[in-house]
Amino acid sequence: MNGRGDHVPRVGNQESLYRSAQMSLVQIYMPTESAHAAVTELAQLGNVMFKDLNPDVTPFQRTFVSDIRRLDEMDRRVRFLQSQMEHEKVPVRPLESALPFLNFSTGGRRGPLQMDELSTKLREHEDRIGQMNGSYETLQRRLLELQEARHVLRETAVFFNQADGRHEHIRTSTDDDHAPLLDDMETGGGRGDNDSGFGGPAFDLEFVAGTIERSRMPTFERILWRVLRGNLYMNYAEIDETFDEPGKEEPVRKNVFIIFAHGQELLNKIRKIAESMSGTLYPIDSSSDKREAALRDVHSRIEDLNNVLFTTSATRRTELVKIAETLSAWADVVRKEKLVYATMNNFLFDSRRKTLIAEGWCPTFALQSIQLALQRAAENAGTNVPPVLQELKTKQTPPTYQLTNKFTAGFQSIVDAYGIAAYGEVNPGLTAVINFPFLFAVMFGDIGHGLIMTLTALAMVVYERRLSKLDGGEIFDMFFYGRYMILLMGAFSVYTGFIYNDIFSKSLNLFKTGFDWPANATGTVEAQPNGNVYLMGLDPTWHGADNNLVFTNSIKMKMSVVLGVLHMSLSICTQVPNFIHFGRPSSIITEFLPQILFLHCLFGYLVFMIIYKWSVDWYETDATGNLFRNNPPSLLNALIYMFLKPGQVEPEKELYSGQAFVQTVLLGLAFICVPWMLAAKPYLIWKEKQRTAGQGYSHLTATDEDEEEQLINGAGERVEGHGSGGEGGEEHGEEFGEVVIHQIIHTIEFCLGAISNTASYLRLWALSLAHAQLSEVLWTMTIQNVFGMTGITGALATVAGFAVWFAGTISILCGMEALSATLHAVRLQWVEYMGKSFIGGGTRFEPLSFEQE
Amino acid sequence: MEMLTFNATGGYLEGVVRGYRNSLLTSQTYSQLSQCETLEDLKMQLSATDYGNFLANEQPPITTSTIAEKATGKLVGEFQYLRDNATGPLREFLDYLTYAYMIDNLILLITGTLHERDTHELLDRCHPLGHFDGMEALCVATTVEELYNSVVVETPLAEYFKECLSASDLDDLNIEIIRNSLYKAYLEDFYNFTQRLGGTTAIAMGSLLSFEADRRTLNITLNSFGTSLTKEQRAKLFPSIGRLYPEGNNALARADDVDQVKQVCDMVPEYKAWWKEGGMGGGGGGGGEEGSEVEELEGKMFREETRLNRIETMCQFNYSPFYSWLKLKEQEIRSITWIAECIAQDARDRIGDFVHV
Secondary structure: OOOHHHHOOOOOOOOOOOEOOOEEEEEEEEEHHHHHHHHHHHHHHOOOEEOOOOOOOOHHHOOOHHHHHHHHHHHHHHHHHHHHHHHHOOOOOOHHHHHHHOOOOOOOOOOHHHHHHHHHHHHHHHHHHHHHHHHHHHHHHHHHHHHHHHHHHHHHHHHHHHHHHHHOOOOOOOOOOOOOHHHHHHOOHHHHHHHHHOOOOOOOOOEEEEEEEHHHHHHHHHHHHHHOOOOEEEEEEEEEEEEOOOOOOOOEEEEEEEEEEOOHHHHHHHHHHHHHOOOEEOOOOOOHHHHHHHHHHHHHHHHHHHHHHHHHHHHHHHHHHHHHHHHHHHHHHHHHHHHHHHHHOOOEEEOOOOEEEEEEEEEHHHHHHHHHHHHHHHHHHOOOOOOEEEEEOOOOOOOEOOOOOOOOHHHHHHHHHHOOOOOOOEOHHHHHHHHHHHHHHHHHOOHHHHHHHHHHHHHHHHOHHHHHHOOOHHHHHHHHHOHHHHHHHHHHHHHHHHHHOOEOOEOOOOOOOOEEOOOOOOOOOOOEEOOOOOOOOOOHHHOOOOOHHHHHHHHHHHHHHHHHHHHHHHHHHOHHHHHHHOOOOHHHHHHHHHHHHHHHHHHHHHHHHHHHHHHOOOOOEOOOOOEOOOOOOOHHHHHHHHHHOOOOOOHHHOOOOOHHHHHHHHHHHHHHHHHHHHHHHHHHHHHHHHHHHHOOOOOOOOOOOHHHHHHHHHHHHHHHHOOOOOOOOOOOOOOHHHHHHHHHHHHHHHHHHHHHHHHHOHHHHHHHHHHHHHHHHHHHHOHHHHOOOOHHHHHHHHHHHHHHHHHHHHHHHHHHHHHHHHHHHHHHHHHHHHHHHOOOOOOEOOOOOOOOO | OHHHHHHHHHHHHHHHHHHHHHOOOOHHHHHHHHOOOOHHHHHHHHHOOOOOOOOOOOOOOOOHHHHHHHHHHHHHHHHHHHHHHOOHHHHHHHHHHHHHHHHHHHHHHHHHHHOOOOHHHHHHHOOHHHOOOOHHHHHHOOEHHHHHHHOHHHOOOHHHHHHHHHOOEOOHHHHHHHHHHHHHHHHHHHHHHHHHHOHHHHHHHHHHHHHHHHHHHHHHHHHHOOOOOOHHHHHHHOOOOOOOOOHHHHHHHHOOOHHHHHHHHOOOHHHHHHHOOOOOOOOOOOOOOHHHHHHHHHHHHHHHHHHHHHHHOOOOOOOHHHHHHHHHHHHHHHHHHHHHHHHHOOOHHHOOOOOOO
């Protein structure tokens, strides 16, 4: 992978993950009449990122504010119609199939005329729907009132009937209207004064009847009681029906109440309170005949109203269904138009020459297609003056545009989540394509689980066309987006599974094993090597052996360190093309060389010791049967004593002869690297300064306005990169002291990081161990228990046991464990890998595009 | 100790209120707002701020009242969220904040009823934060006692109301007295509550409420000149807290004209500055004509309040940011409404007369 750097030109212009695409700053002069068409074309192309050329101008003072405002209005109308659809549950035709319905009388091209037409259309529809809603609402309110009136009539009838029925039994204490009210209460409420008029022509019962929301009932009662000091008789009944009150979301429940009180003033008070608590009062006649008549009348009117309401609702629905055909297409047109005008607002408007001047970044390779698009736009707009595109020379830092395809997009997004790479730097996303799934697989090594994962991802890849149309929810979309990543992760896991010889915690015995178990032995037995070498991966004989764990732990631990050192070395090496690209070759000597030396003098040597120890047969005997060598020495101790007792290695712990000398030299080299890293670069910078000062130049700063932007954009780079001797043109204003401090921090960070990061790679071993153990536990706890059973129970138990085991395998091992391994792989990618070479601080290239997020 | 335990109960809400506070408009936005030509411009400018698309679904033409209503609606929504999530003393604290609005609503309703306005119109004008159960029934009350017995007795204001029961009839003067004595009782109660909470809350809220009390005292004094309010009655309305209390309050109770008020204010350096000659006030509130000194004072008081609130929102681990945020946000809405009103009525020369938050 790294080799690709050799034949990709330094300033590559083809699609490549190695570096971000080369960008050009372009200026486009558009005649006003074709500007709209040009921006539309460019947005369809999606390759230009326009700059805001009037950052000081407030939104409402920009050139196309009236268009934006009109579009906002259209947007509001569309939203209104959409809410109506939702309310009426009319299905809206999805965008893809709605587009053909979008026919304008002005022809297929988009333009101001078309927008006028759409605007009128939307207004008409809104007005019509609004009117229908209005009449519907009035009708409904009338219906509501009538229904309430019906209930009030019915319920009051019940009260009155009860009163009539009981009337005979009630002792008529008095027929004096002015009798003390308290007495009335005692003798049966306000009904006491009924009988003066009962049966007579004038039924002057004093009461108020109406409806009120049920939730307000308690308050209502309390207030009435307090205001009237208890001088009332109140009766109420709950209405079972709910009412759909226009303007309210929830259906409303109401109560019918009837209040008897005495005296005009009190009644007025009751009326006022009831009205202010949004109750509705209905005039009820106290004579039952009239009530009957009123009820009949109400009934017939309800009938009529229902008919009218039904027709109104049906017409409204037809109208909505018609709109629903094209609504989403309209919404799409409005959205795009808004985007176009918002972009055009970023352009400079030259009113004298009637042109718009746009500035923006685009990838250099796309210049041709942009030219073509602009020509197309001119043709579409019917003018013969095409927009003019001009490439500008600039010192500004362009945005970073990593060209990806559906395969690399997932990996690139992991890198971008850490930070956007600087323009032109070696993209860590390139190596991540292989490194990331491989590190994952080291932690996830199992043929079975890997196969499940591979097949799942493969299914998503094969059916991607069909699945991409499906909206499977956020979680599925996330997995779907990373399907190629999962595919690689799964495939690599199968490979590492073969190396670990692990399939669902069992071993495969594919080739000839290298060990034989002694026949008919009891107690602890030892397998004897038979001269074979197992062809690939771990010998299956280890499976089930007592010292299996000891052996695999040792091998995985060592492997983790080896992989870690290689991974980190790769990262340090990617600095070299960066230094060359940014024109700082001196940094190869001042930074790259001491770093790689330091790492390899200490941990590279550890890797050497690991491999050396593996390659030596420690129990080789000479002809007499005496052991040839020492016991295998502990590498950990060897490394520790390399620091503690430099130059001394006890003979019995010696790995090879001359070890002491080699270690002293390496340690010395590593120690030299520290001041080298620390001082070399500041010294070079200082010397450079002296030289320029000696030649009579004093701190020359660029004067053009680009410089300021350069400083802002370059800030991120400088933190990590520290510039170098002004060659990069980013040294201005940076004090020498700052350089020194940065270098000190950087050095300390690297030296400590080398140690802690190496240790951090042990997570590869730890997670792989955890995975293997968990998988074994799952096997022994579930399916292994049912294997001994026989007969029908055995068959059933096997099915049940398998179900449990398989569910656990999928959810715990392939789900949770995979997530945790992914997380650790991401960390290794971000911290251990990118922490060593990543410059970052770039800005993402976000082109103008009609595509929706 | 407060710092250790505060976040357990109030940490989340403090964070939320701090976020709300940071979304207050900046002076740059204000200057852009005052450049607007039409209300449509204003709407567009506001959509770039935290107000977002709060007006997006309004049918044009938009009016000043819609803007104010929607903005208040947003404030109320935010406050309700805080209150719904609050527990313990914070909840009580936030409840206290609504009492002030309840008093305003109460007075609004009874004044409206006195002048025979339409009840529903009055209810619409009530501040939603000061809504209480049975508020609607206020309109039937004709005497103070009836008022108390029918509605107020159920509300948290009942306790404050006891003082005012002596007044018998509801007329404009009495309503004014009721309002001020309610406020006095409320402020004192709130002050005591915050002092009981102790810690930074006590200190911060102490200074905020003292200012509020002083402002009321001064306003009562200035407004009582030339009315039938006796000096004893006036003295009774002064809250017994604040930096002017007690000597200043006593002096104010005896004051006969503006000059005497000025002398009282000289006791407090911050208040003294209000009475400096026109042009010193920075931002020049209210025109500076000869008779409008008092009017100008109002603006300066608002500025001082805003200043205090801005300071207090910076304190951490206490409840005062909630109070300050509410006040600042209210001020912001007032300012936006003022700007909108100026634009609508084409009174561009007065557009700068709002209080920057």
